[in-house]
Amino acid sequence: DAGITQSPRHKVTETGTPVTLRCHQTENHRYMYWYRQDPGHGLRLIHYSYGVKDTDKGEVSDGYSVSRSKTEDFLLTLESATSSQTSVYFCAISDAGLAETQYFGPGTRLLVL
Amino acid sequence: DQQVKQNSPSLSVQEGRISILNCDYTNSMFDYFLWYKKYPAEGPTFLISISSIKDKNEDGRFTVFLNKSAKHLSLHIVPSQPGDSAVYFCAASEASTEEKLTFGTGTRLTIIP
Numbered sequence: 001d002a003g004i005t006q007s008p009r010h011k012v013t014e015t016g017t018p019v020t021l022r023c024h025q026t027e028n029h030r031y032m033y034w035y036r037q038d039p040g041h042g043l044r045l046i047h048y049s050y051g052v053k054d055t056d057k058g059e060v061s062d063g064y065s066v067s068r069s070k071t072e073d074f075l076l077t078l079e080s081a082t083s084s085q086t087s088v089y090f091c092a093i094s095d096a097g098l099a100e101t102q103y104f105g106p107g108t109r110l111l112v113l
Numbered sequence: 114d115q116q117v118k119q120n121s122p123s124l125s126v127q128e129g130r131i132s133i134l135n136c137d138y139t140n141s142m143f144d145y146f147l148w149y150k151k152y153p154a155e156g157p158t159f160l161i162s163i164s165s166i167k168d169k170n171e172d173g174r175f176t177v178f179l180n181k182s183a184k185h186l187s188l189h190i191v192p193s194q195p196g197d198s199a200v201y202f203c204a205a206s207e208a209s210t211e212e213k214l215t216f217g218t219g220t221r222l223t224i225i226p
Contacts (some may be wrong), residue, residue, distance in 0.1 A: 048213065
């Protein structure tokens, strides 16, 4: 299994509070991704990174920001959490940007009350 | 606008029989297709892929078929085993943005012993 960890694994927070999710990899892969999974929508790309300090928006980026100051860490921040951001968040990594080489982390379940 | 659709949310199949999961797409620029498998409380794992230059790809019990004219792909699992019970996502990417995947909504497959 690819070395990907996500923290926290579970979080409950209140509307309006900031939340930061962390993805950590030990594979030295160039690409890192944040997805959310929701019933009826499958997995949707939020943001991705193609290198340190290089990021781009995905399909559902509104309300989210990311940062990547080191190869191994990719942070997802909800500046002011809303109930619509209740979801399961997955981080993925890839070494060549090729679709089949995306390896996913175990997920973070976020509940915004 | 769901560019990748899996119209069957769930499917039940007897152990030993063939499981057929279907996926339709609308974006004619997609040229690479993948299937991911997901168990509860885990991240998705890559299963099998196919390039648009092929119409079939096989890996053990898993075969993916692509019908470009119909914008349709299917995953065949034969024989089905209890361990195949999971949620299956199809995904697609374009050559110009190969690092980004668009996922379908998923099909929950249950194998009945």
